[in-house]
Amino acid sequence: MSDTQNSPHIQNPPSFENDEITLKELIEKLLEFWNELWHKKWWIVLIALPVAAFFGYNARKAEILYPASLTYLLNDGGGGGGAIAGILGSFGLGRGGKVNLDRIVALSKTRNIIEKVLFTEIPLDTFGGKKDFIANHLIELYRFDKEWSKYDPKLDGFRFRSSDIKSFNTTALSVLKMLYGKIVGGKGVKNPIFSNGFNEDTGILTITVSTPDEQLSIEFANLTFEELKNYYILSSTNSQKNTFEFVQSKTDSILSLLRAKEYQLAKFNDQFRNLSDPAKLSEKKMIENELFKLKNMYAEATKNYELADFSLQAGTPDIVIIDAPIPPIEPVAKSLLIELIKGGLLGGLLAVTFFLGRKIVLDALAG
Secondary structure, three states: OOHHHHOOOOOOOOOOHHHHHHHHHHHHHHHHHHHHHHHOHHHHHHHHHHHHHHHHHHHHHOOOEEEEEEEEEEEOOOOOOHHHHHHHHHOOOOOOHHHHHHHHHHHHOOHHHHHHHHOOEEEOHHHOOOEEEHHHHHHHHHOHHHHHHOOOHHHOOOOOOOOOHHHOOHHHHHHHHHHHHHHHOOOOOOOOOEEEEEOOOOOOEEEEEEEOOHHHHHHHHHHHHHHHHHHHHHHHHHHHHHHHHHHHHHHHHHHHHHHHHHHHHHHHHHHOOOOOOHHHHHHHHHHHHHHHHHHHHHHHHHHHHHHHHHHHHHHOOEEEEEEOOOOOOOOEOOOHHHHHHHHHHHHHHHHHHHHHHHHHHHHHHHO
């Protein structure tokens, strides 16, 4: 047996020939793809041009919007809690400000607030300077009735004639719901008319309303803030207000009794100046005792009244405007140049993908 046969199997040293061939094939394939695309360059341009033109057309057709921004600040009175709440607050305990900010943002988007704004009448150029509901201005400016009439022909030309929502028929209620969705955002709504948010670092809230009419955007933002402010203050102080009104009523009632009793004593003294009758003396003593009790009750009621008033004032949140929107507002519109570039790139990418995919398929079939 030869040494070669007896020697163990020796592994051949690694060869980089396959790797070099693979790299070479890769480069050749890339060059082949490039040549294919270069030969089809005019086809690529022809495919990209319609896509770019479509994007440009949409940019020119898109509405020019006027975004009105209103910034405001909420200083929440805390809704009571007295000295204990103040002590906890000094240590950073209790419910934080973010909870209140989330609450007020959620409230601003409720139908209760938005509907009051929608059925406020304001004069705009939309209807030749005549007063009409904000809801109708929006329907006219955005041509929502034309959009909705595709699904329900009787909605073409629809306008609200009354602000009494309770009397609305099914059609009016459906339109109101669809319009509400367009405003605050809903299914299929990419850019809602209304938005409200806050900065977590500063606590500053911002209402933004974007419509095709500058004055409408400003009015909508201001009206929403006023409705939101009134509703939030009312809901936050309702309990304290009821307590205050109850204490005030009791205080006024005691004061009336006190004055009546004082008048009764004065009249008694005028009638019986030189009093010696024991029965009359006893009657006078009873009147004076009742008067003394009423005075003590009135003093206590007055103290409770002052405490209730203080609690109401301390618990009333303070919502103040930082910056209100004023004209002129810089309009926002899609850039024609940017949209053309985006369309050209997208069209070119589609064409390149098509021709490369076509070549790969044809090469596979030929192989």
